[in-house]
Amino acid sequence: MKTATWLMTGALALGVGFQTARLQAAAALPEARRIDEILARHWEKEKLAPQPLAPDEVFLRRVYLDVIGRVPTLEEARAFLTSADPTKRAKLIDQLLASPGYASHTFNYLADVLRLLSDAKDSKTGQAYADWLKTALAENRPYDQMVRELLTTEGGAWDSGAIGFYMRDRGMPLDHLAATVQVFLGTRIECAQCHNHPFDKWTQMDYYKMAGFTYGMDTRAYGLTANKSVKKGQRKKMAGEDRELLQEVRQNMQEVMKPLRYTSIHSTERLPHLPDDYKYDDAKPKEEVAPATMFGHEVVPGPGESRLAAFSRWMTSPENPRFTTVIANRMWRRLMGVGLIEPVDEITDSTVPMVPELMTYLERLMVEKKYNLKSYLRVLLNSEVYQRMPSPKGLEPGETYAFTGPLLRRMTAEQLWDSLATLISGDVDARSILPDERNAAQLDALGRLSDAISEKTPEQLVASVKALQGTEEGAKQQRLDALSAEMKEAQKAGDKERARKLASELAGLRRGSRDIAFVAVLGEEGAEQYEEAMAEARQGAPKKGDGKKGAALNREEMRKMLAEGMTKQEIRAKLQEMRDTARVNGSAVRASELSSPAPRGHFLRTFGQSDRETIENGNTECSVPQALKLLNGPVAPVLMASNSHYQAALEAAPDRRSQEETVYLSLLSRRPTVEERQILDNVFEAHPKTALEDITHAVLNTAEFLFIR
Template sequence: MKTSISGLLLLSLTLSLGAAETPPIASSTPLLAPDGNANFRTWTNTTGKKVEASFRGIESGNIFLQTRDGYVYRLALDTLIPEDQKLAQSLKPEGLGIPKDPGLAQAAAIIDKGVLMGLTKAGQKPNPLASDEQFIRRVYLDLAGRIPTREEALAFINDTSSSKRASVIDTLINDDGFTSRMYNYMSDMLRVTDDAQKSKFFTYQEWLKQQIADNRPWNLVVREMMTADGKLLENGATGYLLRDRGMRLDNLSLTLSTFLGANVACAQCHDHPFADWTQRQFYEMAAFFGASDTYNNRKGGGALGMNLRNLREELGQQAFAQARRLMYANQLKIADGEKNDTTLPDDYKYVKDGKPGDAVAPKLISWTKEDHRLRCYQNVESALKKADDDSHLREVFADWMTSPDNPRFAMTISNRLWKLAFGVGIKEPVTDLDDPNASSNPALIHHLANEMVRLKFDLRAFMRLLCNTQTYQREAVTAELAMGQPFYFPGPILRRMTAEQAWDSCVTLAIGDKVDHFKMKRADTYAQVMNLGSAELSMEVLKEKLDAMQNMRQSSMFGDAPKGKGAKKKGKRAAMMREASATNNEEEDYSKPQMMGGLVLARASELRQPEREDHFLRMFGQSDRQIADSNSEEGSVPQVLMLMNGEAQEVLSSRQAMAVSAAEKQESAQGQVESLYLSFFSRKPTAEELKSIYEDINNGLKPGDLAWVLFNSREFVFVQ
């Protein structure tokens, strides 16, 4: 009979040390822990029974011990011999401390063991565990996408509970900040933009945010993107395929690399020179989308297109242009026909496989000969045989790709999330998983894929698991990674904040925990104004729609980014107008963002996607969303200039900024300095730093000046 990990561990918590089936151990202590924990040793109870385990903490008269297999035992402290009781009371729990979920603790310990095996094989050792100050800043940046506030950092540092790390992970993983963090990551991966195909993609954006907020399983989210039909204005999930409207082959290439790590891009034009994929295989995969129409070629432009042809003079140039935008928005839709129209290209040259123009039937790629024995492959073969027409092909493809037993789907997203937490993937690049055995730790990457399936593609649960490992909670690796050399994860790598992390941290310094209050809601209004439904378009209806579009454009939420000469000046003027309209009353209005110094102080996820070129976000590496996964964390001179003299610097060094305001309320100079250090770095200054700053304070340094210094330090922009 099979028992779940969680069930086994819950059972183990009720066991006494005397009941544990562990033989007496004569080795000395401390011992080598399977996860590198220095508190791993032999523990003895009053009856002489012994067990090897890591010390996890003491709580309410009980001691918590974790054995090699990851089991966590809760024992009455007085059941141990006096020497071990005294030892336990002198020890400080390492890393996670007392876990909240025994099943999670075992799963995390297995990952740690896998990492340690890789390190040992490479002749390396794990880094020491990160301090509380390092951990709290890192986990906020990785899970909430921002640094903690001064109050949040102090609350954690001053917490004496042995389970405080597990508690803060649980809090952050269920918070709004996680939705924002994951949306920023997925927006880069999926190339989410406000503007594409001459229309707004607001419904796609808000659909994606809602999937993350609802914690919908990843396989179901991706499946819906693959199978969605209808108008973009009515079904946000259609946005993924419509982002590449009319470019079936390009979209397929991105789909395979993004969700399966299949390196097939070259096979779009010719047989892949460095992999096994052929051009015919690529077209056979494309045939699964061969009956799907994203360009309305089969039905034409409809009545709307015909009505507009002779209206230029009557409407005027500007109104006519808006009428065309109305048309484009309503033509963005997906529909499936009954026949797959995929054919080999006119320049196809592999005559042994076919001739140019030959019809291509759908067929799946595979990585090994054994793949076709998997249920997901067999289901596809059965579905293709039974179907009367080709209208179902997208669903067949989606069911195969997102299946739990697909050899690459779970592995790809787990490798991506591992990189999100540790700064580098087990297999790099994350878009090429054709050979998992070429990764730095093949056993680990296969195990993580199994864990993703076990967790039913729950991304919050998976990130929670990674953050509960000792590996995640170790000090960062500061040495530069050698090009092309495998990385074995003695700890996460030291990395620069993403553009979104840096911006959201700036907003946090300015307005504190109000950072998640404002939510940009544009989809419903935009869809209501733009959607023509199925009714016949008359001149009266058209003019009503154009008036509604004009009113919508005048709203700051829908206004396009200024372009051309004087764009920056116009953008600042528009921002000041928004500031004037924003509420400044004591009663908060969550429908409007807070403003300061001409900047909209809202999460990156609630701003323009992507932001204007001269905005902080773009200067710090936010991608233009034209290429997947193209955010940059490279430094540049413009970034330095923006930190020193930009709008964000002016806001953060002003007395209105919450970090500066909180510092000014401290009575002593030391209190002011400590307050700012906690706000920016989640730590107090060292004695040497205090001494140096005291001299500057005596020479007239103000809290706002010190905020400028800390903001421009290397420590601020790095995730330790």
């Protein structure tokens, strides 16, 4: 039994043991001082007093979690808390913003906003999209540039993973437009897709005019279906025999081209048409709608500029009345716990920020920083308001806030996972986040296949097939066609036994041969290289921590779970969590490097990771399953395992006092108070053999560990 009595004392409740401190005389940024001056005037007007400045222990843990998404290591905590440098806070902020952890943590946030799915039907494109976003953040690409790339990139996922933005809503261009406006302009217009907006000024015509800019992005064409030359070749006057052969090639290539599905998008001149039941006087049903912006200046494409490029230029312009407001407010909300405008994505003409002067200044600051998110965050992090103690009370829905300090927040699922990974494996930021090499290899091979297809004219395809028909490959193809025809006849006649035998023979022959159309497109050598590359990419390198022992444990667990009556979905989630835990033990894998999102039932999903079905859908609400995960799950035992960085630190501590300090600095980024040491001494005396594990387990289950002060 864990030390329940000690837990009930509430000795580790929020606020206990902290002493007041003053902010060191850091070289404050002028922009940060401006934020504090604006808020000081607001507090004076509202007759409010700010929260006291946070002590080093509170600031240290908060800034690590806010900037790189994890608690500081034991070594990092000791180094900061023992430093007498008066500028150490400003220096730590710069250090964290330059850390690989910044990209990892910011990826988790933006992946939720963008509803990014790395493991959907289009998993290759989804993973490429995730890699693109990580790379953009690691390079500190300006936010407006990132948005322009998302809006205008076309081609294959092997060219740029940014095509995942459109592929996320493939086949649903109208829904995609609503999501685009909500994410980047903070405006909800989805109601206007079916009728004039009942609570805002947007009309159904406004909606379709906006959709006109992005409607032409084709997410379904791929391979030969995207080869305009081949499509035209079927319509023009080719010789009848050649035309039939070209059609046969297209049909035979369908199986070969399956891996190319959902991997490319192409811009077209297609425009939306009003629905059949359009009921307003400004147009007729089914009428084609030309693109036009819903507010701001008119979009006029420049010489040689596409309408999509012009649209992206309008969207990200500093003159756009909402683009800058939304991203400035989102970043403020990430650090302070609540936005100056709430909700962040339901802005209307009547919206008034909680502190209007500050919102105006932050908009100007974002433009001055040229949408460099790191530079913008650096200012916010150096402000006194960010470095104050949190407000002692939460906000009710619709309640305004004077920003006397940040709000108290619970860690996100990803912050909790990454913090546990840090405790288990040490510095999880020692290695930069890298693109998925296996996925990149597959995409490279698919890119070569796509290029080969796009370069072929109808005449070249027909000529290549004719040349192959007299070869061994051609003979095999004829035999395949004959067997396929026989099997269909047997099935039609109801001869199941003969159909089964023919199917088996057909499968065996296919394994030993290549489709003649495939060879016609890539050539013999190219076809062989493609198959080798795809096979190698599928096999991939074994993941660290996924050895035979882990596989055996999975099989044992599966038998146990089946006996307990768990569903297949629950079993899959549990096994994925076991694999991810093994990877954490072996290679310090952050949440950003796992499937995004994790499967339902996984630790991350239990603690509120977004399912990515709707925009910014993650939550930090507490639940009974979360409590059970921490109380009865494997977290504490894994921390106390022999290969754990945390356990190694405990073993290296020379005495009991040092061990107690190690527990507190590792988990809470502070040292225990005098009162807490007395309680810890009692635990050691009552349970000397299990005291450290009991204390660890208890601290992990406190509010202080789970919350960001």
